[in-house]
Amino acid sequence: MNRHLIRPFNWQVLVGLTLAVLLALPALAQDEDGRRRGKRGRRARSQPTTQASQPTTTSTTTSTSTSTSTTSAESEEEERPAYLAVINGRVHTITDGTLIGATILCKDGVIEAIGGGVRVPDEAEVIDAAGFDVYPGLVACGAGGIHGGGDKRDTTNVFGLNMEIALAGGITTTLSGNDAAKLTYGTTDGLLVRKNVFASLRYSANRPLERARLREDLEKVRDYLRAVQRYTLIKERDEDAEEPDKSEIKGKLDEYLKLLKGERVAIASANEVGDIRALVGLAEQFGFELVIRGATEAWSIAEEPGRAKVSAIVTPRNSTSPDERLNRPSGASIENAAILARHGVPVAVLPASTSITLWGLAGRDLLHLNMEAAFAVRGGMRNDEALRTITIDAARIMRIDDRVGSLEVGKDADLVICDGDILSYMTQVHHTIVNGRVAYAKADSSLYRHIRPAGGPIETDFDDQWPRSLEWSAEDLATTDPAARKKAKEAEKKADEGKEAEKEAAAE
Amino acid sequence: MLIHRLLRATLAGLLPALLLPAAATAVVAADDERFVVVRNATIVPVEGKLQKKATIIISEGKITNIGPSIEYPRNARVIDAEGMYVMPGLIYAETRAGLPSPSRRGVHGDLLAADEYHPRAGQFDDLLDAGVTTIGLLPTGAGIPGRAAIMQTAGDEDERFLQREGYLYVTSSKSELREALKKAKAEIEKVEKARKEFDEKQKAEAAKAKQEAARKEAEKKDGQPEARPAPASQPTSQPTTQPAKFEPPKIDPAYQPLVDLLKDKTSVPILLEASQAAEILHLNEVLDEFEIDPHWTLRNNRQSDLFKVAEEIARTDETRVVLRAGRHRVPYSAERLPLIQMIAAAGCEVSLVPYRDNAYEYGNLLARVAELVREGWDRDTALASVTLHPARLLGIDETRGSIKKDKVADLIFLDADPLAPGARVRKVMIAGEIVHEVEDEQ
Known part of the structure; x- marks a missing residue:
């Protein structure tokens, strides 16, 4: 097996690059407008280096050539669009089938073209994804600990560990708090997709007073809306008509007004049949769009949310025991997602824990969003349906499907390049591209680069496991190759035998 | 205690001079006292080449000459530095010097760290032990806690402060910084608006007065005697002869430095704190918006x-x-990382301060610098990072930061090369006076 020598972190390259930029400083200094180097520095940033059997990154404009370019070239580059092309991959567009060997051309963070005969501009950065699968970036309808609190644009740690791990899981957009935000690793540009995505409702059988209040409020808002409608109809004929009083519609009620007008989508948590039914009934009565979070027992009454156009965010691996006292089906089912989808309920899948957790049972946190969707397949969903639950349908539920969730011309250039079916447990993400910019490259990640570095299926043995080798020499790498180890052992054995033979000869 | 030491030092210099027989020299003893001579020293000048067996001549606290064999007045006070290395005193660009640290939040651009200094508080002896002659005394707290004081670690209490209004220290988050700058901008606009209103009012009044004058002229021409009594004419003519003075509305003093900064980008030096890479990107957005280029103080921890x-x-x-002088690793790995060298290679002028701001670490800075040199950092840059670079940052490089003609004689005497293991500061000189001496422990 041909192994590639990979150093865990090649800082010499980084130092070299910074030195190259330093050398170019006099050139930058001449440029009148170019006193501020913030933006330019970001542009001149090295694109991740890749190994031979990774999807290879080649760029006609390498960072050294940009840094040594003349002042005029530098200022020209400011206006030149940034192209990124992913070629030769198996492109899963989600909404428009799978294209084999197609090219995806991204320009300034937006998909410019997809297809076979796409011409790639000379200055484009090219990622050769031959033998790799290309998907749209995954969308998680709930996440914690990736973006900051308050205004995400001001507080997000864009070099955070959680963000890197989530990108390694193929996730590019999450619902953080109540905002849809991108995982723009290494930059603060283009972070926020949509603010205030949902209007959150609580409507649980355990809180009857709260229920009554919510109904009351909704009725008040509905009456107001009806009054407004009546007023708009009669105001031309009747001069005495009074405009309905809006002074009471404020705060929470204003939120409900948006909800009933259809400007917002409601979200509510419900797991038991009773709660789900009540919520679905409420949505039908007042005519608003609803997303049910949890929906553990929804499979047993799937036709009801299906009729009311209610969406669901489910966790296929949820395990709630059935209640034996009830004379109806109850408890969780692995078939939940499949049954709901069959009844026309838009389904998004989310793991049991919506944060990156490095403790507890492995594989149930946000890092394993794709695995959770794979469990929906175990429950009877088709592969392509399961893929939709973590891409376009998740985006649609958050009403951001005009920008993310599938590979279409005009949508944001959020791609995942991985070495196989993204629903397979063996698959590793090799590149994650957010807004047309490589946000994660496995070959550069201090966390994942040592795992099956060549991308092949069976490469690990126990030396690859804990404790992890942090600095690998060529010899180290050779010893992790089972074949090489076997050879070395045999050689050792032979040498020992030879020594013994010598000893015996000496003794004689 | 310090004053005692000072007294001792001056007396030790004075007495032999007074006791000399008058016939030995025609020059007045007091005159000779103006000269201090350091002989036989190995000089590490930071700017320029290392000089062995060299002499430094100091007059009135300033270096007047440096060279291998230069003449000096015979009765000058001579310090024999045989076997010693002499380098400029260390400068810590930011330290609290062990003073109590009040924590406050919000914008306090009007507060001065100099006001928090008390001669009997603080760990100035420890700083002197470490060979530090000048510090930037840091205001403490979150947000914009105030302005640092540039001061000497020893000497006359009256002459300790080189600058009472040093750099403005900013530890705000992105949103806090944006809000503070917006407020400062609003203050400027407030004044501009008031001036505009005032000008318009002045113009209107001038026009009115002119009209009035024209009307009166016309009345006079008509030859009609004034019906009303005379006093009315005097007050109306007065305002036109005496131009009213514009009194700008008061600017919130806490925002005054930021206002000055926005008006003139070089007027107030800013030291902006950041600890994470993402913070730099976030703060850069605000700095781009207001077109400010600050200097940074980076809280670089081990896994930075x-x-x-x-x-x-x-x-x-x-x-x-x-930057804090310390060792660094790639985050989430055990691999060593030359962070300080990388930031220097990116084109920043690096000043180093001890890894932690406490008395124990004060004395370890040179050893840390030596480590960086062993790792491959350029020796001259490394030495400048604790002398000349911080002097530039504090804006005192005209007078301090290297051993050069006409600079102030802030020198430290070490018993070995500054970057040799175990090198110790033996004497500290501030403005030509030995202010601190370190003896071997018994």
């Missing part, structure tokens, strides 16, 4: 990810950065 934004830190060709 700041190397990822080295180029973004170097906003201009003259960005200066304060």
Whole structure:
């Protein structure tokens, strides 16, 4: 097996690059407008280096050539669009089938073209994804600990560990708090997709007073809306008509007004049949769009949310025991997602824990969003349906499907390049591209680069496991190759035998 | 105690001079006292080459000459530095010097760290032990806690402060910084608006007075005697002869430095704190918006990810950065990382301060610098990072930071090469006076 020598972190390259930029400083200094180097520095940033059997990154404009370019070239580059092309991959567009060997051309963070005969501009950065699968970036309808609190644009740690791990899981957009935000690793540009995505409702059988209040409020808002409608109809004929009083519609009620007008989508948590039914009934009565979070027992009454156009965010691996006292089906089912989808309920899948957790049972946190969707397949969903639950349908539920969730011309250039079916447990993400910019490259990640570095299926043995080798020499790498180890052992054995033979000869 | 030491030092210099027989020299003893001579020293000048067996002549606290064999007045006070290394006193660009640290939040651009200094508080002896002659005394707290004081670690209490209004220290988050700058901008606009209103009012009044004058002229021409009594004419003519003075509305003093900064980008030096790579990107957004280029102080911990934004830190060709001298690793790995060298290579002028701001670490800085040199950092840059670079950052490089003619004689005497293991500061000289001596422990 041909192994590639990979150093865990090649800082010499980084130092070299910074030195190259330093050398170019006099050139930058001449440029009148170019006193501020913030933006330019970001542009001149090295694109991740890749190994031979990774999807290879080649760029006609390498960072050294940009840094040594003349002042005029530098200022020209400011206006030149940034192209990124992913070629030769198996492109899963989600909404428009799978294209084999197609090219995806991204320009300034937006998909410019997809297809076979796409011409790639000379200055484009090219990622050769031959033998790799290309998907749209995954969308998680709930996440914690990736973006900051308050205004995400001001507080997000864009070099955070959680963000890197989530990108390694193929996730590019999450619902953080109540905002849809991108995982723009290494930059603060283009972070926020949509603010205030949902209007959150609580409507649980355990809180009857709260229920009554919510109904009351909704009725008040509905009456107001009806009054407004009546007023708009009669105001031309009747001069005495009074405009309905809006002074009471404020705060929470204003939120409900948006909800009933259809400007917002409601979200509510419900797991038991009773709660789900009540919520679905409420949505039908007042005519608003609803997303049910949890929906553990929804499979047993799937036709009801299906009729009311209610969406669901489910966790296929949820395990709630059935209640034996009830004379109806109850408890969780692995078939939940499949049954709901069959009844026309838009389904998004989310793991049991919506944060990156490095403790507890492995594989149930946000890092394993794709695995959770794979469990929906175990429950009877088709592969392509399961893929939709973590891409376009998740985006649609958050009403951001005009920008993310599938590979279409005009949508944001959020791609995942991985070495196989993204629903397979063996698959590793090799590149994650957010807004047309490589946000994660496995070959550069201090966390994942040592795992099956060549991308092949069976490469690990126990030396690859804990404790992890942090600095690998060529010899180290050779010893992790089972074949090489076997050879070395045999050689050792032979040498020992030879020594013994010598000893015996000496003794004689 | 310090004053005692000072007295002792001056007496030790004075007495032999007074006791000399008058016939030995025609020059008046007091005159000779003006000269202090350091002989036989190995000089590490920071700017320029290392000089062995050299002499430094100091007059009135300033270096007047340096060279291998130069003449000096026979009765000058001579310090024999045989076997010693002499380098400029260390400068810590930011330290609290062990003074109590009040914690406050919000914008306090009007507060001065100099006001928090008390001669009997603080760990100035420890700083002197470490060979530090000048510090930037840091205001403490979150937000914008105030302005640092540039001061000497010893000497006359009256002459300790080189600058009472040093750099403005800013530890705000992105949103806090944006809000503070917006408020400062609003203050400027407030004054501009008031001036505009005033000008318009003045114009209107002038026009009115002119009209009035014209009307009166016409009345006079008509030859009609004034019906009303005379006093009315005097007050109406008065305002036109005496131009009213514009009194601008008061600017919130807490925001005054920021207002000055927005008006003139070089008027107030800013030291902006950041600890994470993402913070740099966030703060850069605000700095781009208001077109400000600050100097940075970076809280680089052992697993710092700041190397990822080295180029973004170097906003201009003259960005200066304060870093903590320590060892670094790639985050989430055990691999060593030359963070300080990388930030320097990106084009920042690096000033080093001790890894922690406490008396124990004060004395370890040179050893840390030596480590960096062993790791391959340029020796001259490394030495400048504790002398000349911080002097530039504090704006005192005209007078301090290296051993050079006409600079102030802030010198330290070490018993070995400054970067040799175990080298110790033996004497500290501030403005030509030995202010501190370190003896071997018994």
